[in-house]
Amino acid sequence: MATDPARLLTGVLDAVAAASTAILEVYASSHDVEYKADESPITRADRAAQDILAARLALLAPGIPMLSEEAEAAHDFEVRRRWGEFWLVDPLDGTREFIGRNGEFTVNVALVREHEPVLGVVAAPALALTYYAARGHGAFRIQGHPQPEPIHVRPAATPLVVVGSRSHRGDSLDGLLTRIGPHELRPMGSALKFCLVAEGSADFYPRLGPTSEWDTAAAQAVLEIAGGAVTTLDGKPLRYNQRDTLLNPHFIAFGDRSRDWPALF
Helix, strand or coil: CCCCHHHHHHHHHHHHHHHHHHHHHHHCCCCCEEECCCCCEEEHHHHHHHHHHHHHHHHHCCCCCEEECCEHHHHCHHHHCCCCEEEEEEEEECHHHHHHCCCCCEEEEEEEECCEEEEEEEEEHHHCEEEEEECCCEEEEEECCCCCEECCCCCCCCCEEEEEECCCCCHHHHHHHHHHCCEEEEEECCCHHHHHHHCCCCCEEEECCCCEHHHHHHHHHHHHHCCCEEEECCCCECCCCCCCCCECCCEEEECCCCCCHHHHC
16 A cells, blocks of 8 residues: 655655755855756756755655656656656756855655655755645645745736746747736746745746756645646646656646636647
8 A cells, every 4th residue: 555645744854854955065165067968057966965865765765766857767768657656856956046046946856656746845945945745734834943834825816926937938938928918927946936826925837948857746746735736738737757758748837726727828
């Protein structure tokens, strides 16, 4: 019988806290930037967080494999297609934000079960902020004190508060914003965009550019358990580990489920 996701939360939070400490040690010092084959940046912080999370999650749940941006051996679909559940991890989401030193980078850990994220932790180490959720347990935020605060989405506001990528913005987003009408656009880095919707301080996050599965799963869990949804542009739920590619389709994340967001497309 599968483990209740809520029973894993404390161990995952501890693992993410340890990874966050290692990231902040690099953040506080000078750090070299390298570039991977796809020209995306990577730092010592990515690697340190990867090592900590891999070790801690393996101890927490020895039978659950891990898929991570920095563990390319597990990317082979012939390997991972057999997994009924797995950890989906981005040890440092928002490396450009990390390099730019604006604090808007996160550590993302999700437990994906039968293609759906059922547990998610999104920590922003430089902001001393953590969001977490598990199915059957609720969604919460911790900032500045040890007591977690329950979070929930809100009814859509007027004007809408739309969150968008600080590093990736294109003509397609501008066209969508024109169709939406009156709105406030709030730029934000990394997976924190989902979390603003989850906590009820924003309404809508459209992503019309490339993302990978490890960028979204943890924050999707937080948002969905807080009452929102993440869907493809035609309204189907965003799901994981179903295709040879690890790139997501374009998607929308929203809080108010009573509104027909896919109709915008």
